[in-house]
Amino acid sequence: NALRVAVLGVGVMGSYHAEALASRIAHARVTVVTDADQTRAERVAKTVDARVEADPFAAIGADDVDAVVIASPGPAHEEQVLACLDRRIPVLCEKPLTTDINTAYRVVQREAELESPLVQLGFMRRFDPEYAALRELVTSGELGAPLLLHCVHRNPAQSTVFDSEMMIRDSVVHEADVARFLLGEEITAVTVKRPQPTREAPAGVSDPMLVLMETESGRLVDVEIFARSRVAYEVRTELVAEHGTAMIGLDQHMVVHRTGGARTGLLARGFIERFAAAYDTELHRWVQAARQGTIDGPGTWDGYAAVAVCEAGVEAVRTGERVPVRLGARPVRAAA
């Protein structure tokens, strides 16, 4: 029987997931929708044939809910995830896990007390065919030992509230996870350089920035984060290894037009367009695992590590210093 899902928060991501669960993902249906904006909740609930619950905690506790997608604003995540853990129901939580390292660590510890992991983090790039292939290339050893990762992350535009801190917490967080995923080790320190900003940037916002992450074994990961490139949604990652290099995202989702004596490639405009397949695979695998009472993807430790890297990154933006990443000990799951 189908997994009955509550979707908490139906902004861009939540409504996209709700629609996917209702129409494209097998063995799942949306039964409850919540949102701080009731009108928006009603609108989405109607399209996915679900009911609206005003209180997210009532949704988490409802009889017709087997699992929860958390796509509410970051500050709401901690309490909502903990409530799901209390009820022992599987969760797909959009990043961030929580908004600071201490609360994120508490969630890690709380979940480690359970028999099996229940919280999957919405780091969708891990399910993107190109990133998955790059990871396979690394683990196969074909290119020899990885040495460096060069990353580009550009959004064509962002709203004026999207400041330097958000560029780290909302955008670079993906590269932090990708680096950990591809290299299989933790990030230990972050340095951020702030060049001359674009005139598109609001006063005081450093856009673009160069972020340098160091890993446990001494590898380096550089990220150009540019939130207002005015070009397109461009996400590229190049691996430099001992016996070769590999790049993904070069011509992503390009439609080539030929007209008026010119050839034009139209690039993806946003993350949903670029990562549509990844989101569906992520949801599909989450649903299959949730039906077995577990997860199949990045978990609370990955969410916590990402929060810790971002915390260091935000401090690095502010101070201009190299900031070490502070990670607590990884808890061992209590015996089943």
Ligand code: ISE
């Ligand atoms: C957004 O929240 C995302 O997750 C996108 O992947 C990222 O490209 C964008 O910069 C963020 O705002």
